[in-house]
Amino acid sequence: MPFPRDVRDLALVKSHRRCCVCHEFGGRSVNVHHINQEADGGENTINNAICLCLRCHAEAGHFNPRHPLGTKYSPNELKAHRDQWWEHCLSHPEEPLGLFLDVRFKALSRTAKVHRYRLVVTYTNTMREAQDGWKLKICFPAFLPLRYDDYDRSEISFDRKPYVQLESSSSDRIFSGESVDIVPFRAHFIEYEVNDEVYHNIREQHKIAWKFYTPNAPVIEGEKSLDEMQEF
Numbered sequence: 001m002p003f004p005r006d007v008r009d010l011a012l013v014k015s016h017r018r019c020c021v022c023h024e025f026g027g028r029s030v031n032v033h034h035i036n037q038e039a040d041g042g043e044n045t046i047n048n049a050i051c052l053c054l055r056c057h058a059e060a061g062h063f064n065p066r067h068p069l070g071t072k073y074s075p076n077e078l079k080a081h082r083d084q085w086w087e088h089c090l091s092h093p094e095e096p097l098g099l100f101l102d103v104r105f106k107a108l109s110r111t112a113k114v115h116r117y118r119l120v121v122t123y124t125n126t127m128r129e130a131q132d133g134w135k136l137k138i139c140f141p142a143f144l145p146l147r148y149d150d151y152d153r154s155e156i157s158f159d160r161k162p163y164v165q166l167e168s169s170s171s172d173r174i175f176s177g178e179s180v181d182i183v184p185f186r187a188h189f190i191e192y193e194v195n196d197e198v199y200h201n202i203r204e205q206h207k208i209a210w211k212f213y214t215p216n217a218p219v220i221e222g223e224k225s226l227d228e229m230q231e232f
């Protein structure tokens with residue numbers, strides 16, 4: 001049995017839709033998890049609920065007692081993380097007000113000969129006001145065999161290495177609480193294709209970096225290695 005709707009909603013609001021363990025903003029991918037599993041008699045009440053991001057949710061649920069690698073998340077520990085975070089959220093009501101940008105590559109196909117990845121960038125407006133428009137600048141190592149449609153391209157230097165910068169913008173109004181896939185956006189896409197050999201050589205050393213601008217909020221800047229960005 002999942003949690004009743006009102007319990008789920010309350011847990012999401014009390015956590016500011018952030019993970020109670022790592023505090024990452026979860027947006028649409030946050031989970032309301034049972035601290036004590038239902039199979040062990042855990043109830044569907046707020047006292048047994050915790051918000052977790054996908055990564056922490058998998059970590060909390062996948063400990064195998066027959067192969068005890070790592071440190072298990074105990075119900076008491078999860079409860080303590082949650083209570084600490086709820087208390088923090090209650091005393092810092094202003095903190096959920098920021099923008100959230102999720103940047104990653106999704107594998108479209110993956111064999112030894114062809115790995116094809118498409119960039120997915122999702123923007124969530126967690127400000128109280130609507131944002132009128134946005135601009136994204138995203139930089140890729142110059143050797144990456146990119147295919148893209150309808151972006152402004154320029155060549156720049158980053159970490160003293162050659163990079164390609166792609167830029168895109170929109171004047172669309174994004175309302176408070178709304179999530180939008182800004183890449184791919186309408187007909188725009190950014191993809192790259194490599195084989196096994198190239199993939200293993202490039203994935204750790206090279207970074208993707210971005211800057212994201214909106215009219216009424218601070219610029220969001222970020223970077224990740226190719227390795228950290230891939231999802232299958």
Ligand SMILES: [Zn+2]
Pocket residue numbers: 019020021022023024052053054055056057
């Ligand atoms: Zn987490």
